[in-house]
Amino acid sequence: MASNPVNAISPSRKEDFPQWYQQVVRAADLAENSPVRGCMVIKPWGYAIWENMQRILDKMFKDTGHQNAYFPLFIPKSYIEKEAKHVDGFAKECAVVTHSRLVSDGKGGLIPGGELEEPLIVRPTSETIIGEVYSNWVQSYRDLPLLINQWANVVRWEMRTRIFLRTTEFLWQEGHTVHATSDEAVEETLRMLNVYEEFAQQSMAMPVIKGEKTEGERFPGAVNTYSIEAMMQDGKALQAGTSHFLGQNFAKSCNIRYLSQEGREEYAWTTSWGVSTRLVGGLIMTHSDDDGLVLPPRLAPVQVVILPVIPNEDKRAEVMEYCERLGESLRLLNWKGDPLRVQVDTRDMRGGDKVWGWIKKGVPVRLEIGPRDIANDSVFLGRRDRTPKDKKGISRNEFVQTLPALLDEIQSGLLQRAMDFRTSRTRELTSRDAFVDYFGSMNQESSETGFGLGFWAGNPDLEESIKKDFKVTVRCLPMEGSEDKGPCIFTGSPEGRRAVFAFAY
Numbered sequence: 001m002a003s004n005p006v007n008a009i010s011p012s013r014k015e016d017f018p019q020w021y022q023q024v025v026r027a028a029d030l031a032e033n034s035p036v037r038g039c040m041v042i043k044p045w046g047y048a049i050w051e052n053m054q055r056i057l058d059k060m061f062k063d064t065g066h067q068n069a070y071f072p073l074f075i076p077k078s079y080i081e082k083e084a085k086h087v088d089g090f091a092k093e094c095a096v097v098t099h100s101r102l103v104s105d106g107k108g109g110l111i112p113g114g115e116l117e118e119p120l121i122v123r124p125t126s127e128t129i130i131g132e133v134y135s136n137w138v139q140s141y142r143d144l145p146l147l148i149n150q151w152a153n154v155v156r157w158e159m160r161t162r163i164f165l166r167t168t169e170f171l172w173q174e175g176h177t178v179h180a181t182s183d184e185a186v187e188e189t190l191r192m193l194n195v196y197e198e199f200a201q202q203s204m205a206m207p208v209i210k211g212e213k214t215e216g217e218r219f220p221g222a223v224n225t226y227s228i229e230a231m232m233q234d235g236k237a238l239q240a241g242t243s244h245f246l247g248q249n250f251a252k253s254c255n256i257r258y259l260s261q262e263g264r265e266e267y268a269w270t271t272s273w274g275v276s277t278r279l280v281g282g283l284i285m286t287h288s289d290d291d292g293l294v295l296p297p298r299l300a301p302v303q304v305v306i307l308p309v310i311p312n313e314d315k316r317a318e319v320m321e322y323c324e325r326l327g328e329s330l331r332l333l334n335w336k337g338d339p340l341r342v343q344v345d346t347r348d349m350r351g352g353d354k355v356w357g358w359i360k361k362g363v364p365v366r367l368e369i370g371p372r373d374i375a376n377d378s379v380f381l382g383r384r385d386r387t388p389k390d391k392k393g394i395s396r397n398e399f400v401q402t403l404p405a406l407l408d409e410i411q412s413g414l415l416q417r418a419m420d421f422r423t424s425r426t427r428e429l430t431s432r433d434a435f436v437d438y439f440g441s442m443n444q445e446s447s448e449t450g451f452g453l454g455f456w457a458g459n460p461d462l463e464e465s466i467k468k469d470f471k472v473t474v475r476c477l478p479m480e481g482s483e484d485k486g487p488c489i490f491t492g493s494p495e496g497r498r499a500v501f502a503f504a505y
Helices: 017-027 044-063 077-081 084-093 127-137 182-202 249-254 278-287 313-331 351-361 371-375 396-424 432-440 460-470
Strands: 031-033 040-042 074-076 095-104 110-122 146-155 169-179 209-212 224-231 237-247 257-259 265-267 269-276 304-308 342-344 365-369 378-383 391-395 426-428 451-456 473-478 496-502
Touching (some): 017 278, 040 044, 044 169, 044 182, 044 278, 074 077, 074 127, 077 084, 077 110, 077 127, 127 146, 127 249, 169 182, 182 209, 182 224, 182 237, 182 269, 224 396, 224 473, 237 278, 237 473, 249 269, 269 278, 278 396, 304 313, 313 342, 313 365, 313 371, 351 365, 365 371, 371 378, 378 396, 391 396, 396 426, 432 460, 451 473, 460 473
Parallel strands (some): 304 342, 304 365
Antiparallel strands (some): 031 040, 074 110, 095 110, 146 169, 169 269, 209 224, 224 237, 237 269, 257 265, 365 378, 378 391, 473 496
16 A cells, blocks of 8 residues: 655645645744734745745836835824725724823833824725825826825734734735826726736736626725635635725815816826735745645745755865855846846755755755766756655756746746646536535535636625625626626526635635
């Protein structure tokens, strides 16, 4: 009888996906829970992944004409109250500052002192305070469009948290733009949605579905909300980015007006859009396996790790010199417009521990080099997108010459693997009975479900009942095939639009 393979992560994905996820985070040394409940400490390897995401996205934003700025962390409560739907949407998640300092309680402790005249909300999102600033910046049509992004932290009070996926404080970017016409604002909203789609698929190797959110899932105060939705390896959906057409709602509440070319005073049209450190969680759950993290080369902090194999001290100098020279030559290569990120692991520890440490960190390419490899002017190559035992010897020159193509192959292969998985876990639903058959009898934490595709013409009340009864949400109304109409699987209305149904994070 064949023995079961031994993996680095326990439990496996199939045994307990949520616990597997936590173990991957721990094994890769990405992040840990902080002393403050619901918050996380992002450790250097995890933060380096986020920095690579930032770097690529920031260039994409600037290539589309946007500039970075920074706005206050604290928002007066009266600003939040100006937009009624916004208040309703975020009230339960707001952290509130009511005092300005701490004073002695006379017993060796401290108590709040200096009550504020008006409470301050710790930024849950910035539409209201940025709108207040924009009302001063925008005076004429000549000031438009105003295209601003900020990289910041956000606080949303959460009862149930999970590292990267849902934390009380998280990092993100939020774009906020102002336009002279509705058409220009809609164009901006969809342009940034396309930027997110391109980033997810080309950099994260994570396939996504672009679509419009239903009325019940819109951003509070928005006219239309669009999202990219990805499928994780447990079949659940992850909302990986959103872009909002805000119409004139925030312009009117914040008094963002401009003098048109015709000399008329007009309210502007605004948008907002954002992604967060939740993307790191999406990256983990899209690609990782039972040996740990798997990283696409575009985002890996180290793309190639060189592991010296030193059988005895007499060979140390020779092996180290060879490895360092190889590392220097590889760093002179460029891939996707950037120098290769290469590390020589010089730590004094057992070779097997080193190998497994880098496997669990998800580095795309590993090279093991010992005296025999040096004698043959070769390297021993392992790929993270394949099993740890799948290794081969290759000449040094061939490796150097083919490395860019190898990274291309790993990057595109991870995307294709994720797309194949999504296809295998997607089902067409033609009736309510089919919906119940697919979702109703499944435990959402350990199911074989995925995306259900069917026509939807429901309302927020029906959507809420589906969420309550089945724990399933309408993820989006896909933009591909958005013109298609068919009978709603719940109401029978002939005006149903294609929809993606799923359990979700």
